Amino acid sequence: MVTAHVFIAISLDGFIARQDGDLAWLLQRDNGTEDHGYSTFIADKDMIVMGRGTYEKVLAFDAWPYDRPVLVLSKQLVAEPVPEALKGKVRFSSLAPQQAMAELAGQGVHRVYVDGGQLIQSFLREGLVADLVITTVPVLLGSGRPLFGSLSQDIDLKLISSQKFPSGLVQSTYRVVP
Numbered sequence: 001m002v003t004a005h006v007f008i009a010i011s012l013d014g015f016i017a018r019q020d021g022d023l024a025w026l027l028q029r030d031n032g033t034e035d036h037g038y039s040t041f042i043a044d045k046d047m048i049v050m051g052r053g054t055y056e057k058v059l060a061f062d063a064w065p066y067d068r069p070v071l072v073l074s075k076q077l078v079a080e081p082v083p084e085a086l087k088g089k090v091r092f093s094s095l096a097p098q099q100a101m102a103e104l105a106g107q108g109v110h111r112v113y114v115d116g117g118q119l120i121q122s123f124l125r126e127g128l129v130a131d132l133v134i135t136t137v138p139v140l141l142g143s144g145r146p147l148f149g150s151l152s153q154d155i156d157l158k159l160i161s162s163q164k165f166p167s168g169l170v171q172s173t174y175r176v177v178p
């Protein structure tokens with residue numbers, strides 16, 4: 001069985017990026033002096049699954065930041081070749097979340113870091129997310145790309161831990177109640 005795990009930063013009003021994808025509001029507060037636990041989080045993940053929106057943003061970074069294989073779920077990208085520099089590191093797939101997870105299970109993958117607001121919403125709706133580490137940045141953006149969206153029924157969460165940082169960031173870990 002493969003489980004999906006979320007590690008993401010949001011504005012206090014629930015956005016993961018401005019509408020145009022801007023992340024400066026986040027990056028200016030995360031200047032590397034605080035350890036927000038990413039290394040510990042990623043240590044037991046076999047794979048990263050992300051949406052096209054997240055992949056396209058990360059592509060614009062100076063360097064590819066991941067040391068795990070990345071599966072990008074996208075109907076648009078699946079028809080394109082993976083960029084030369086990312087061959088062996090990235091795959092494109094148009095599978096739906098359940099099918100993608102089943103394929104990964106067949107490849108011996110157990111724990112997946114799922115990233116991207118729309119993709120996380122799909123994984124949550126499909127009951128694929130086991131837990132979420134959400135770091136809340138003390139800023140109100142007013143609008144942007146939301147982490148959460150509509151649901152056909154409530155998803156109950158159990159708060160596992162919560163911690164505040166000197167910068168004002170608050171990090172909470174929730175387990176999805178099955």
Ligand SMILES: NC(=O)c1ccc[n+]([C@@H]2O[C@H](COP(=O)([O-])OP(=O)(O)OC[C@H]3O[C@@H](n4cnc5c(N)ncnc54)[C@H](OP(=O)(O)O)[C@@H]3O)[C@@H](O)[C@H]2O)c1
Pocket residue numbers: 007008009010015016017020021022023026050051052053054055057058073074075076077095096097115116117118119120122145146
């Ligand atoms: N604050 C943070 O910690 C954080 C973390 C990650 C990302 N971000 C930011 O968030 C933005 C990207 O997030 P996003 O919510 O806009 O997009 P996203 O979830 O990364 O990608 C959405 C795209 O993924 C594809 N997709 C494939 N299967 C899907 C499915 N089952 N459900 C939903 N989408 C699916 C679709 O593209 P196709 O039409 O090609 O199929 C869809 O348009 C970027 O600006 C990124 O920098 C912030």
